[in-house]
Amino acid sequence: MARPTDPALRGPTPLPPERAAALSGLYAAATGRARRRTLAGFAALAALALLAAFAAEVRPLVFLENIGKFTAYLEQIWPPVGLEHPLADLRAWYWGLPGWLGLLGETILMAYLGTLLGAVAGFAFSFVAAANLVRSPALRFLAKRFLEVCRTIPDVVFALLFVIAFGLGPMVGVLAIAIHTTGALGKLFAEVVENIDMRPVDGLSASGASWVETVRFAVLPQVLANFASYALLRFEINVRGAAVLGFVGAGGIGQEFLAAIRSFYYGDVGAILVMIILTVIGIDLATEQVRHRLAGPEHDR
Structure with missing residues (x-):
């Protein structure tokens, strides 16, 4: 059979040995540099982890020596069901x-x-903190710093401050959760806004629409599904946080849980802990289904 005359049908032409050796050397040098950078990165990460462990007084031997106390406590709160x-x-x-x-x-x-109030406040501040919607650096700076303050201070600290101001009760927990949620969701919402398609925004702005109208008709349709998904995820987190806030007098099951721990009522500790775990699991399963529906069929694929 005659060899094909078309160069495309003959297959790749082998490189001269000198050229192939030069390319192989360049490839080996490039992969070697990448490998060294990766190893250097892992070494730096390990060194920082060791330094952080030393500064935080992490003692693995002490942990191993006292692990028996932890397992003994778990045995004590284990349900006494025969x-x-x-x-x-x-x-x-x-x-x-x-x-x-x-x-x-x-x-x-x-x-x-608390999640509802925080989501509403974060919703409002997210548009002001978005760089693609607000041209004023000063306004964006103030909005972002406010959100940082809200999410940087732990909700337990807010609860302690409100307990001193308003006394014990669920209102303290609601306010603490709302403020912390404002900062957390405001940042997430702002990042969603900054990643939208700007063509609808530019089209409405060019037609003379106001800033509020632009946000309403060009931005909201693109971000509402993600906003709702983040808010549902935050609600699940806040249920766990609300249980902890009861430790400082914010009401709810956490206050009873702390009383059982302090009184060494091991059976009550186990029973309440199982209730909290089952509640969080149920909320997680429910919100997961809602988030998948909001994400649309593309998410399921």
């Missing part, structure tokens, strides 16, 4: 279920209301 009388044991274990459910509902409502 195989002989499981229903009776379960009723005895959850002797305070009606009151605990009321406090757990209070915790969920605290998280819900």
Whole structure:
């Protein structure tokens, strides 16, 4: 059979040995530099981790010596439910279920209301903090710094301040969660706004639309799904946070949980802890389904 005359059908032409050796040397040098940079990065990361562990007084040997105390505590709060009388044991274990459910509902409502207020405030500040919508550097600077203050100070600190000002109660938890959520969601919302398609914005601005009209008709349709998804995720986080805020007098199940820990009521500690875990799991599963629906069919693929 005759060899094809078309050069494209003959396959690649082999390089001269000198040229192939030169290219191989360049490739080896490039991959060697990349490998050395990667190793240097890992070495620096390991050194920083060791330095941080030393500064934080991390003692692995002490941890290993005292791990038995931790496992012993877990055994003490393990549910005292046997195989002989499981229903009776379960009723005895959850002797305070009606009151605990009321406090757990209070915790969920605290998280819900705090998340709602924080999401509304973060929604408003996100557009002001977005560089592609606000041209004033001073206005953007003030908005971003305000959001940083809100999310930098822990919600527990806010709760302590509000307890001193307003006394004990769920309102303290709502305010603390709302302020911290404002900072967290405001930053996430602003990043979503900064990544939108600017062509609708430019089109409305060129037609004479006001800033509010531009945000309403060109920005909101692009960001609402992501805003709702982030808000739902934050609600799940705030349910856990609301349980912790009860430790400082913000009401809810956390206050009863702390009282059980301080009183060494191991059975109550285990029962309340299981309730909190199951609640967070249920909220996580529900919000996950809602987030997937908001993301659309592209997310499922």
